Amino acid sequence: MEYSLELIVLPVSDVERAREFYRRIGFREDLDYAGGPDFRVVHFTPPGSACSIVVGAGIGTAAPGSAENVHLIVRDIVAARAELIARGVAVSEIFHDPEAVLFHHADESRRQPGLYPGRLSYASFASFTDPDGNGFLLQEVTERHPGR
Secondary structure, three states: OOOOOOOOEOOOOHHHHHHHHHOOOOOOOEEEEEOOOEEEEEEEOOOOOOOOEEEEOOOOOOOOOOOOEEEEEEEOHHHHHHHHHHOOOOOOOOOOOOOOOOOOOOOHHHHOOOHHHHHHHHHHHEEEEEOOEEEEEEEEEOOOOOOO
16 A cells, blocks of 8 residues: 655644745645635645645644644755745754754754765755744755665
């Protein structure tokens, strides 16, 4: 049996503000549907992704801004970071874990500045949030592990 991750619901407090943000950073708006005053779904897909995000009203009970560590995989983290900054997003400096852990620690004190030495695939990150505080990580992946 195969499973495909298709959609992530991001809790937001202001649908229009979130819609403007995701459009500005280059996500494709696939759907904006309002089913009455208490139900709205706005569906976005990041460029090159098979998985999408949804923001809206009446679509979940999580607190706005409570999503953490939504990974956006990029081939060139330096270029991706620069593009987001050019689109008005506050993006952290690039960081890595000195132990070559291919997932970041929640404890930010373990972050080392800059690209991982030798630019090891999966090992370099940068972070940003949407207007509600939902947290994203850019992760540079240049070579996939076997089976991916």
